[in-house]
Amino acid sequence: MPQLNPNPWFFVMLLSWLTFSLMIQPKLLSFPHTNPPTNKSSTTTKITPWTWPWT
Template sequence: MPQLNPNPWFFIMLTSWLTFSFIIQPKLLSFLSMNPPSSKAPTTPTTTPWTWPWT
């Protein structure tokens, strides 16, 4: 069964993870968020129940 041979696939997986960890991830983490989360407490919207005419 050739699917169980980890020879080519392990190298590809390892290379992609190392690329992500050392090159792409630091670039992504260096961006500043344009919309930072606020420290304001979340408010729940007030809802009114629907009055069904047939009940």
């Protein structure tokens, strides 16, 4: 059964991961973020209880 032979497929997997790690990933990480994180001010809102009509 040739599909159980990992020799050619391991090389393909290793080559694809090296390509991704060394070439594609740095190019993707160099793009600026479209929505940079901002610090939100923590404002407290007054919570009013709900008035139920049947109580």
